[in-house]
Amino acid sequence: MSEPAIHPTAIIAEGAVLGAGVRIGPYSIVGPKVVLGDNVELVSHAVVEGNTSIGRDTRIFPFASVGHQPQDLKFHGEDSRLEIGERCTIRESVTINPGTEGGGMLTRIGNDCLIMANAHVAHDALVGNNVVMANYVGIAGHVQVGDNVIFGGTCVIHQFTRIGDNAFIGAHSMVDGDVIPYGMAVGNRAVLSGLNLVGLKRSKIEREAIHRLRAAYRQIFAGEGMLLDRAGVAAAQFKDDALVQKVVTFIRQAKRPILLPRDVQESD
Known part of the structure; x- marks a missing residue:
């Protein structure tokens, strides 16, 4: 030594x-x-x-x-x-x-x-x-940051925010809401702009699993009703899918607002 x-x-x-x-x-x-x-x-x-x-x-x-x-x-x-x-x-x-x-x-x-x-x-x-x-x-x-997260240059993360595993934060973004695992956030103020497909492929996630995750993403962020309710539907529909369950658990544990896609609003 x-x-x-x-x-x-x-x-x-x-x-x-x-x-x-x-x-x-x-x-x-x-x-x-x-x-x-x-x-x-x-x-x-x-x-x-x-x-x-x-x-x-x-x-x-x-x-x-x-x-x-x-x-x-x-x-x-x-x-x-x-x-x-x-x-x-x-x-x-x-x-x-x-x-x-x-x-x-x-x-x-x-x-x-x-x-x-x-x-x-x-x-x-x-x-x-x-x-x-x-x-x-x-x-x-x-702030809590998961594993395998990439932050682009000059982006800023608000206090108490969570960034899920394998998320990607684009350059120059100001993030003031939780970013789901495998999510991609861009903008000032940042919005959820889809899934981090490049990161998923680099992590060697199987194509079928990515397809299921994309379907669950559409259910959660493009469906009708409250976000938690939509997440519950996705959890039931993909009950055996580990990636989807990780996203749903992340949403259910939120104490701050979850970052949403542009023009998506919570509804009663």
Whole structure:
């Protein structure tokens, strides 16, 4: 197991835990409560502070600020946490904040995520695995993001919003409602613009399953009556289909409005 390689200009606080093979580049700073897993690299000029743990093989690029206190006026110094998974790439000038007492005390990012330059992940956000955030994406506080989600550049996600698994958020979108799993949202304000068919095919979902999901989508978002009622009909019609049931469960668990297609309204 190789010893950490630390540039002479880097500052490593007493108490920081460095795994085997960690590389700390020029002018980087690591705080006293930070845990860096094996083979983590801070390329240069990166700052990791707070009660922060970073999984093995993650790379953090220059001028990223990871683990500094949240941008929340209700934060009063509580010892909240930030957890970043394995094999993540955090590019230049990204900011990621830990949790708050009002939100569960934890911000978490899963494994194999790519967070591109100047993106922001706010306090108490929970981000899944294999998530891609393009440049200047803004994830507000308390947002929940599923697995395999892709965010286009300069899009913004409203606080407390949920983004379901395998969803796609188009560039320049402002999303202020929950996006169903496998959904595609575009616009300011964003609307649901169909299913993420490209993502479904990349995930090697069988054609027949995609056809059933498309039929359920039409039932849920183009039928008559209330959204929950239409979702119930789809659940009964496709009771053995895991993809459809995931979408229906997501809708039933909503605490905020579900993003709808353009010109689709809830009816009594």
